[in-house]
Amino acid sequence: MVTVVSYTARPRRVLQALLLLIAAGLGVLTYALVGLGRHGEIPDALPAVAIGAGVIVLVLQIAVMWRAPYADPVILPIAVLLNGIGVAMIFSYDTAVTKYIGTTASYASRQQLWTVIGAILAVVVLLVIRDHRILRRYMWIFAVSGAVLLLLPLVPFLTDEQYGSKIWIRIAGYSFQPAELAKICIAIFFAGYLVSRRDTLALAGPKVLGIHLPRWSDFGPILAAWAFCIAILVFETDLGTALMFFGLFVAMLYVATDRLSWLVIGAVMFVPPAIFAATLLGHVRTRFTCWLDPLSSENYGACEQIARGLFGMASGGLVGKGPGGGRPDMVPFGHSDFIYSTLAEELGMVGAFAVLLLYILLVQRAMRAAVGISDGFGTLLAAGLGFVLALQVFVVVGGITRVIPLTGLTLPFLASGGSSLVCNWIIVALLVRMSDAARRPAARRLDGEGSPARRQKLSKDAEDPQRAQEAMS
Amino acid sequence: MNKPLRHVWLVVGVLFVLLFGSTTYFQVIDAKSLNANSHNYRTVYAQYDRHRGPIVVGGEPIAESHATDDAYGYQRTYDPGSLYAPITGYYSVQYGFSGLEKSLNDTLSGESDALFYQRLTDTISGRDPQGATVALTIDPDAQEAAAKALQGRRGAAVALDPETGKVLAMVSAPSYDPNTLATHSAKKAEAAWSELNDDPDRPLSNRAIAGDLYPPGSTFKLIVASAALDSGDYTKDTKIPGPGSFTLPDTQSTLYNHPNQGNTACGADDSSTLSEALQQSCNTSFAKLGIELGQDAVRKKAQEFGFGDRLEIPLSVTPSSMGDDLNDAQLATSSIGQYEDRVTPLQMAMVASAMDNDGKVMTPQLVDEVRTRDQSVISSFSAEQYSQPLSASNAAQMREMMVSTVEDGTGTAAKIDGVEVGGKTGTAEWGDGRTPHSWFVGYADSGDKKVAVAVVVEEGGYGADVAAPIARDVMKAVVSQ
Secondary structure, rough: OOOOOOOOOOHHHHHHHHHHHHHHEEEEEEEHHHHHHHHHHOOOOOOHHHHHHHHHHHHHHHHHHHHHOOOOOOOOHHHHHHHHHHHHHHHHHHHHHHHHHOOOHHHHHHHHHHHHHHHHHHHHHHHHOOOOOHHHHOOHHHHHHHHHHHHHHHHOEEEEEEEOOOOOOOOOOOOOOHHHHHHHHHOOOOHHHHHHHHHHHHHHHHHHOEEEEEHHHHHHHHHHHHHHHHOOOOOOOHHHHHHHHHHHHHHHHHHHHHHHHHHHHHHHHHHHHHHHHHHHHHHHHHHHHHOOOOOOOOHHOOOOHHHHHHHHHHHHOOOHHHHHHHHHHHOOOOOOHHHHHHHHHHHHHHHHHHHHHHHHHHHOOOOOOHHHHHOOOHHHHHHHHHHHHHHHHHHOOOOOOOOOOOOOOOOOOOOOOHHHHHHHHHHHHHHHHHHHHHHHHHHHHHHOOOOOOHHHHEEEEEEEHHHHHHHHO | HHHHHHHHHHHHHHHHHHHHHHHHHHHHHEEEEHHOOOOOOOHHHHHOOOOOOEEEEEOOEEEEEEEOOOOOOOEEEEOOOOOOHHHHHOOEOEEEHHHHHHHHHHHHHHOHHHHHHHHHHHHHHHOEEEEEEEEEEEOOOHHHHHHHOOOOOOOHHHHHHHOOOEEEEEEOOOOOOOOHHOOOOOOHHHHHHHHHHHOOOOOOOOOOOOOOOOOHHHHHHHHHHHHHHHHOOOOOOEEEEEOOOOOOOOOOOOOEEEEOOOOOOOOHHEEEEEHHHHHHHHHHHHHHHHHHHHHHHHHHHHHHHHOOOOEEEOOEEOEEOOOOOOOOOHHHHHHHHOOOOOEEEHHHHHHHHHHHHOOOOEEEEEEEEEEOOOOEEEEEEOOOOEEEEOOOHHHHHHHHHHHHHHOOOOOOOOOOOOOOEEEEEEEEOOOOOOOOEEEEEEEEOOOOOOEEEEEEEOOOOOOOHHHHHHHHHHHHHHHHH
């Protein structure tokens, strides 16, 4: 992979500052264009938004220079850019609602507030967590927190069932999607758990159909994770959340053990419950019907949401209607679950591709950190967070574009919603922290908690940066 | 752990390739069919979000679009609302469009091929595209006179320029205000829509060209008389039999010479000249004349006047008709405009116009000119001859007969001082115990101004009393200008 980043210790802070400025500038520009496109005038809040974006970028830059000077210079700018485009698209939805429906919507200003909170939390994470390995010490706390968070929507007085799925909780009038935060907790727990058990898990068991199965005694935790995901699927009736957690677990298990059998087992184990849900749970069954055939007359009533999302995308075409030129108000949840449709309508296929590429780049930076980091825990965590991000984008965009059935997840950084945005900023802060560890020259002298083989490999990589790069390409 | 990381990265790549593919599919490959999907409201909005050209009468816009700040972009307004509604139709978000808004949709919206160059220059110069202006042939004075005269009644009036076929007036009463349907307020439009549809007087139907059609009654005698002259065996002075009553062949039914079983014979010896028979509107004379001529001759003449032909003026005109395979009894009643004869007022105006244009029927047209917003003319009016059912000399004889009908026959109420007025009244039976429809078909010719009219008033009674004065008002509005 050709990249300017090398393993020699180069902080690249100027590059990051430049990229951050460009990212914030693009976000603010899109915001202004939405106002111009919708009403022909620059939005009143533009100076405030521009100053806010500038301050956020400045604070992030200072925090990184101070506490993570060797961090990957691309991660934060991508987050800022995605966040900025998201705010602009939500603003477009708001203005469309005001213009065409006549009611007021203020999702954009709320999202701006959550952006500030998210960025502050990201800085706090950077300042508080000086070394990501600390997290490993609290892995069981994270395990419990994650499990509790995931089960919270099942608590009767907290549950906030929306559109058939119980993946929301409501506290003091605020809706919150606990799965977002649980995602981080569970990823930390998996990383911690798997890094200590990887050697036993990797041991070969019986061979079936040419695949080395793991030992029966190692199935416990896998079954536990599987059961947990099935519980989510059945009781919270959300295929997307279940898919995301199971995918996260299987991917991390595979990275930890390097055993293909885990992937096969994972895939096989997920299919029966998915089929069960698709055939027996009414809500999920509808989602399946709408996945396969949303446009026929008999299905249209139930599948209007996905159909309208597709209409929005089709109206955007290749280059889009322009910021503020589309009709996101005509797509239900055009600001949150269906923001991809809004984006695709206004910025066209070109814009949608650009955003997808930004996600790919972000995932690639996470994988890069995973490769470069010296301890197994860091590798697993970075890879896990990167993969879950990719998986989430796939589940959401795939749901809207009928690759898979539609689920209730939200697009990271873009979709309106405080819990999702804040959690994604935390994830980005963790990635920044780990990329700093991966690229920091001192990090390689410290013996981490990785295996001897890993250390040996890393020292080789240190001697030969080219080789380390090839490992990723 | 680099190998599994590479594999995970590969999986991520595959997942994203799927997303790129699906996005491309729905945004580009399948976009056309999605945009055309009947559930897709965006297409509807896009259609309404177009600066439609105005419809103009006498230099004044009667329908135009104004930019709005709502979902549809433009609001269509009609001023004056109900006067031109049968012509313009409505342009409604909820209920689609009708009238010229429908017939000339491509022109008004700027979509038609003739406007390609205009679209191109608009695109290049970055101007908001605008549809073409459609100027109508309507004479606002005649239209107002007709609407005023028909006020409070059910019926229709059509006025044509006999020499060009220009439609000078087209009124259907009662009318409606298209603004109530064009409103973007769904609630108001729904209320107006159900009110208009529930109205037993059916204000939405255009009685002049496309209602349920009417039996023409005695006005059909003009066609029978034309057929007689055209046969060469008759002149206006030929004596024809016209007894007080006539038992229809092979039936027990008796046809009386005049309405309400009036059995006064048409003249001494139960006979009269063709001219007198028309003047007094003798039923038995024309029933017998029809049988004498034969149904083929009568039908052929009717077709030459336009029966059976669906005209697009560009509003679609329902074809007028007379029954098929008639026996003599049916032919007898058909010849006095009953039985299965069904006509539009426009058709009857065409019949009258031939008399005042040397026997030639001109194709009726509503559109005078189509202009781009830069006033460059896309298409302009050119008169077209539709047919020539009569020779010029026969047409002159018809005129003489029609003039005498107005001078001292049934049509005296249509007289205009100092102007040649010819016509034929009609009193069309259409249901047992119902008041007959009242007709007047005729023309006025002041030398430099000509007009042919047809007026029908539903359940109006005697044509001589009701329709004739209305026709006079309309004709007067044209010839006295």
